[in-house]
Amino acid sequence: MSFLTNSIENLKKEGVYRELPINEGPCDAEIVLNGKKVINLSSNNYLGFANHPRLKNAAIAAIKKYGVGAGAVRTIVGNMDIHEELDQVIAKFKKEEAALVFQSGFNVNAGVIQAITTDKDIIISDQLNHASIIDGVKLSKATRAVYRHSDMDELERILIESAGQYENTLIITDGVFSMDGDIAKLPEIVRLAKKYGALTYVDDAHGSGVLGERGRGTVDHFNLHGQVDFIVGTLSKAIGVVGGYVAGSKEMRDWLLHRGRPLLFSTAMMPAAAAGIIEAFNMLETSSEYTDKLWENARYFKEKLEKLGFDIGHSQTPITPVMIGNEAQTMEFSKALLYNGVYVSGIVFPTVPKNTGRIRCMVSALHTKKQLDKAIEIMEQTAKKLGIL
Numbered sequence: 001m002s003f004l005t006n007s008i009e010n011l012k013k014e015g016v017y018r019e020l021p022i023n024e025g026p027c028d029a030e031i032v033l034n035g036k037k038v039i040n041l042s043s044n045n046y047l048g049f050a051n052h053p054r055l056k057n058a059a060i061a062a063i064k065k066y067g068v069g070a071g072a073v074r075t076i077v078g079n080m081d082i083h084e085e086l087d088q089v090i091a092k093f094k095k096e097e098a099a100l101v102f103q104s105g106f107n108v109n110a111g112v113i114q115a116i117t118t119d120k121d122i123i124i125s126d127q128l129n130h131a132s133i134i135d136g137v138k139l140s141k142a143t144r145a146v147y148r149h150s151d152m153d154e155l156e157r158i159l160i161e162s163a164g165q166y167e168n169t170l171i172i173t174d175g176v177f178s179m180d181g182d183i184a185k186l187p188e189i190v191r192l193a194k195k196y197g198a199l200t201y202v203d204d205a206h207g208s209g210v211l212g213e214r215g216r217g218t219v220d221h222f223n224l225h226g227q228v229d230f231i232v233g234t235l236s237k238a239i240g241v242v243g244g245y246v247a248g249s250k251e252m253r254d255w256l257l258h259r260g261r262p263l264l265f266s267t268a269m270m271p272a273a274a275a276g277i278i279e280a281f282n283m284l285e286t287s288s289e290y291t292d293k294l295w296e297n298a299r300y301f302k303e304k305l306e307k308l309g310f311d312i313g314h315s316q317t318p319i320t321p322v323m324i325g326n327e328a329q330t331m332e333f334s335k336a337l338l339y340n341g342v343y344v345s346g347i348v349f350p351t352v353p354k355n356t357g358r359i360r361c362m363v364s365a366l367h368t369k370k371q372l373d374k375a376i377e378i379m380e381q382t383a384k385k386l387g388i389l
Ligand SMILES: *Cc1c(COP(=O)(O)O)cnc(C)c1O
Pocket: 104, 105, 106, 107, 109, 130, 132, 133, 174, 178, 203, 204, 205, 206, 234, 235, 236, 237, 242, 243, 244
């Protein structure tokens, strides 16, 4: 194992080696991390659903009815009525013809991209797309091209250059870019796709439950219903549970039931998870209080950080990066914040490009103003001590 020991030694030399923090309770605004009570600014639990009593009760009731495991993959006997119901709930929420749930968002990208492309196709992908998209594209036999982040001129140039050479062209983008919080230029992507006859695939993991009416997502935010072919989302972030889905046409769902490999070869989602998720969508459909609170908190937090002189990048969503640059200093800042009572994870290469290290603050609907004020005060003091501010 010396090849691994050497690699680990290199991480330590670069100052990016880390141990996993341990959370001793539920994912809330304040958590007990490594035995210490801290303000949690690191989760994707945007709406506070991960520990919400209504979701918990729905999950408990489902455990009593269905047990804990689905018992098989969906294509054999793991397809319970609650999974079918969940597919329909999601299709309705996303205003699409159909939807299909997978065990995680990662699994959706790993399974769907390869199932809808062949070696006669080309995939054109944004440079900052999520790792699961990058891996999903690698599993496809299609030709690949990457355009600079949100650079529509380069996307169009690739579309022109590849015209006539492939059966299908698939443009893939994150809806909201997870490390910067900016929104994809979806209206322009859709316009170009129409002009050059391409298909569109949007992974809205950080947009669903956050953007659009009642959190319907980026497609709804831009009012592009019916104009994006594959709409991917996760059930693990704003929805607070676990799982992923793709929404779109009936034909798409039908095809994936036959060729979506994670669906064919990995056991169906825990039924209690499906029940909790259905309750989450019920709550979103009947009230905007959760999404409203999320945005109120995000605006409040960002305004205060900006006033203090922090560089918070160009986020358009509740994702709030605080740009540091140097990898080791980023990790040092994150460590010092934890010591002082705020948990914000440092994000460095290879998750983001070299020298663009940042701490990524994730505000949620759960945070009180008092908690946010306290976190901001600690961030200010710690940054001044480290020469960041
Ligand atoms: C988080 C994320 C995923 C993975 O979702 P999981 O449900 O956690 O597996 C996929 N795509 C994007 C863009 C993400 O941000």
